[in-house]
Amino acid sequence: MAPLNKERLGRVLASQGILIAFAVFLIVFTIANPKFLSVDNVLSVVRSSAILGVMALGVTFVVISGNLDLSVGSMMSFSTIVVLDLHDKIGPLMAIPAMFAMTMALGALIGFLVGYLRLNSLIVTLGMLSAIHGLTLTYSGGQNMDIADKEGTWFGVFGQGTALGIPVPILIFALLAAVLGLVLGKTAFGRKIYAVGGNGTAATFSGIRRARTVFNCYLISSACVATAGLIQASRSLGSQNTVGQGLELEVLAAVILGGASLLGGSGTIFKTVIGVLILGFIQNGLLLMGLQFYVQFVVTWVIIILAVWLDIAAKRGKLWSPIA
Numbered sequence: 001m002a003p004l005n006k007e008r009l010g011r012v013l014a015s016q017g018i019l020i021a022f023a024v025f026l027i028v029f030t031i032a033n034p035k036f037l038s039v040d041n042v043l044s045v046v047r048s049s050a051i052l053g054v055m056a057l058g059v060t061f062v063v064i065s066g067n068l069d070l071s072v073g074s075m076m077s078f079s080t081i082v083v084l085d086l087h088d089k090i091g092p093l094m095a096i097p098a099m100f101a102m103t104m105a106l107g108a109l110i111g112f113l114v115g116y117l118r119l120n121s122l123i124v125t126l127g128m129l130s131a132i133h134g135l136t137l138t139y140s141g142g143q144n145m146d147i148a149d150k151e152g153t154w155f156g157v158f159g160q161g162t163a164l165g166i167p168v169p170i171l172i173f174a175l176l177a178a179v180l181g182l183v184l185g186k187t188a189f190g191r192k193i194y195a196v197g198g199n200g201t202a203a204t205f206s207g208i209r210r211a212r213t214v215f216n217c218y219l220i221s222s223a224c225v226a227t228a229g230l231i232q233a234s235r236s237l238g239s240q241n242t243v244g245q246g247l248e249l250e251v252l253a254a255v256i257l258g259g260a261s262l263l264g265g266s267g268t269i270f271k272t273v274i275g276v277l278i279l280g281f282i283q284n285g286l287l288l289m290g291l292q293f294y295v296q297f298v299v300t301w302v303i304i305i306l307a308v309w310l311d312i313a314a315k316r317g318k319l320w321s322p323i324a
Contacts, residue, residue: 021306022278029285036288043167049280050169051076051228052247053273056254057180058224060272061217063255064184066197066264067114067121069218071106072225072251074132076244079103079229081136084145084239092155100226106132107222108215115214129248136241146238159235169231176227180220181269193217197264253303254279279303 029036055072062069079099086095110128114121147153161168184190195203196213204210233239258275260267282303283296 019274022281025282025285029281029288032285033288036285041284041288043170045280045284046170046173046277047167048284049276050167050173051231052250052254052279053173053276054176054224054228054231055247055251056258056272056276057176057269058221059251059255060258060260060267060269061180061184061193061220062121063252063260063262064197064264064267065193065214065217066200067214067217068125068252068262069110069221070122070125070248070252071110071128071132072221073244073247073249074129074136075103075106075222075225076229076232076247077239077242078106078132078136078139078244079226080233080239080243081140081145081241083230083233084147084237085140087153087155087233088148092153096230099229100223103226103229104219104222107218107225110222111215111218114218115211118211133242133245140241142241144238144240150237153237156234156237159231159233169235172227172231176224177269177273180224184269189213189216194265197266199265250279257303 026037035041055076059069059072079102082102083095083099086098089095090098106128110124113119113124147155150156158168158172163171184193192203192208192213195206195208196210200210203213229244232243254275255267255272256262256275257278258267258271258273260272282299286295286299287293
């Protein structure tokens with residue numbers, strides 16, 4: 001067999017490097033703690049990753065369209081606080097759709113600024129991150145939110161319930177991934193998103209309404225954030241007003257780990273789910289090895305840098321820049 005040349009090795013690592021690294025992590029964590037791949041631990045990891053995963057599904061649409069959304073963490077805090085507050089005021093049956101409407105209104109505003117006014121998505125969503133955080137603090141009066149009668153409400157089913165032995169958050173994550181996967185991969189709207197992200201100018205000349213497509217992507221993202229906020233609020237029946245702070249980086253890391261390009265035009269829902277699980281299992285493995293939780297922040301940073309590097313390397317077919 002001919003020896004594997006450097007160029008071919010570079011292409012393999014560029015396209016499959018994350019999966020190879022993930023496999024190595026799994027082997028190391030399993031050797032360090034045999035309980036790592038037990039059924040209970042696997043279900044626990046997937047359940048704890050469901051909130052991040054649901055948010056990542058929506059952000060996948062935004063990234064494929066060639067844009068970014070750094071406001072999802074603050075938006076999740078907002079949706080969680082709102083639904084908890086409205087629960088005791090108008091009841092859960094009315095609080096849930098009201099929260100979805102308010103959260104999606106924020107997504108519509110971002111979609112209008114980025115899609116129709118053609119403002120830079122990084123600047124817009126970075127500004128909205130701070131603005132929504134301020135809105136959340138104003139709405140809550142700077143106080144945390146708790147449901148008054150935690151024992152007498154059915155609201156906990158979304159975050160604490162089980163169906164057929166499977167936690168409800170996992171079922172919501174799986175169902176949403178299946179639906180959005182079909183939308184992205186099997187519909188005309190999904191093809192428009194890839195076209196806009198791949199070459200916005202060419203898509204416009206082809207008759208695709210770029211502004212409307214981008215607007216709808218942010219609307220889908222905000223709906224996913226609202227779903228994540230519902231699960232979070234239901235899980236604890238109370239929340240701090242900064243519960244989503246910092247999640248935007250983890251969400252982006254999961255999406256990029258799944259193969260979605262920061263340049264737009266590529267990515268799939270299935271691979272985003274894989275990216276979410278990679279982050280979840282690595283963080284869980286570090287905890288089982290006895291490392292402190294704050295080590296996860298450093299690991300997440302390393303993963304983001306590695307993912308961006310491999311994304312760029314996959315585009316040029318080489319791990320190293322030819323002009324370096």
